[in-house]
Amino acid sequence: PLPPLQPSNNYRLCFHPENDPTKEEQRVYQNYTQGLKTDIQNAQTRGTTLEKYHKDNLPFAIDIFHRLLVETNEKKGFGVRDRDYYLRFAENLKDFVTLYLYKYDHKKDIALTQEAISGLESRLEAIQKELNNPETAEKRKNRLLPTKRELESQLAAKQKRIQTAEKHRDDPYLSAWFFISLGNKTHYLYGANSVFLRDLKLTSTYHDMVRDSILCGAESMNMGGSLKLSTKEIKDDPMYDVYLHKQKHNGEFVEMPGEYLLVTYPKLFDLLHNKLKYFRRIIFRKK
Numbered sequence: 001p002l003p004p005l006q007p008s009n010n011y012r013l014c015f016h017p018e019n020d021p022t023k024e025e026q027r028v029y030q031n032y033t034q035g036l037k038t039d040i041q042n043a044q045t046r047g048t049t050l051e052k053y054h055k056d057n058l059p060f061a062i063d064i065f066h067r068l069l070v071e072t073n074e075k076k077g078f079g080v081r082d083r084d085y086y087l088r089f090a091e092n093l094k095d096f097v098t099l100y101l102y103k104y105d106h107k108k109d110i111a112l113t114q115e116a117i118s119g120l121e122s123r124l125e126a127i128q129k130e131l132n133n134p135e136t137a138e139k140r141k142n143r144l145l146p147t148k149r150e151l152e153s154q155l156a157a158k159q160k161r162i163q164t165a166e167k168h169r170d171d172p173y174l175s176a177w178f179f180i181s182l183g184n185k186t187h188y189l190y191g192a193n194s195v196f197l198r199d200l201k202l203t204s205t206y207h208d209m210v211r212d213s214i215l216c217g218a219e220s221m222n223m224g225g226s227l228k229l230s231t232k233e234i235k236d237d238p239m240y241d242v243y244l245h246k247q248k249h250n251g252e253f254v255e256m257p258g259e260y261l262l263v264t265y266p267k268l269f270d271l272l273h274n275k276l277k278y279f280r281r282i283i284f285r286k287k
Contacts, residue, residue, distance in 0.1 A: 011223040121155065184218055
């Protein structure tokens with residue numbers, strides 16, 4: 001069977017535009033899993049800053065977006081078009097398109113991590129002082145030792161984070177989203193992440209787009225496809241990780257009828273649809 005022309009499913013969040021936007025955002029946020037809430041809080045506090053581009057400076061934003069998209073494609077291989085395609089797309093629909101760029105602020109991250117290190121060192125110093133005290137009972141010492149080991153492990157992780165942050169002093173862009181708002185619906189069309197996210201133990205999140213969707217009175221936000229639905233077991237699906245990430249929002253997984261090609265002349269179809277499409281990609285790549 002031929003693959004569908006359009007995605008066979010979509011993950012979406014539905015909103016109540018009649019509600020007060022602040023209260024509606026709180027309602028949606030409370031439905032997130034605790035893990036997602038932690039990711040959002042970490043992104044906000046540990047050195048990630050948001051830049052939004054709408055109408056103005058679109059070429060600059062597309063440059064950053066496309067560079068990250070190419071980097072993501074090298075890792076996941078989902079396919080990418082040339083930079084001008086996305087620029088034309090954004091400029092032709094500039095009244096509706098917003099580019100979200102997330103930049104890393106290493107100074108903010110280092111300062112916060114240093115603060116955490118100071119707290120851990122103070123706790124370790126107090127525990128060690130109690131362990132060295134001859135009046136401390138043996139049972140108390142035995143209870144303190146596991147706590148000490150856990151704090152030492154946390155301290156080592158924080159110190160390693162400082163070293164990682166020092167490597168990214170050029171404040172690189174970590175994530176980029178291509179967002180479109182049309183009528184009473186918004187759409188997250190494309191997204192890209194830097195490999196630095198994994199190094200920094202940060203996770204890209206959609207909540208800023210969710211907030212803006214609510215503020216503009218949208219009834220829903222289309223978060224894009226999340227499963228290939230090409231395997232018997234869902235856990236074997238090549239997009240299962242993407243599905244799990246989007247599922248943290250407790251939205252709706254929607255299966256679509258899809259579109260298919262009805263081939264009546266197989267040889268002609270193979271020539272026009274497959275071989276010609278292949279040569280066209282070769283030509284465009286050379287350009």
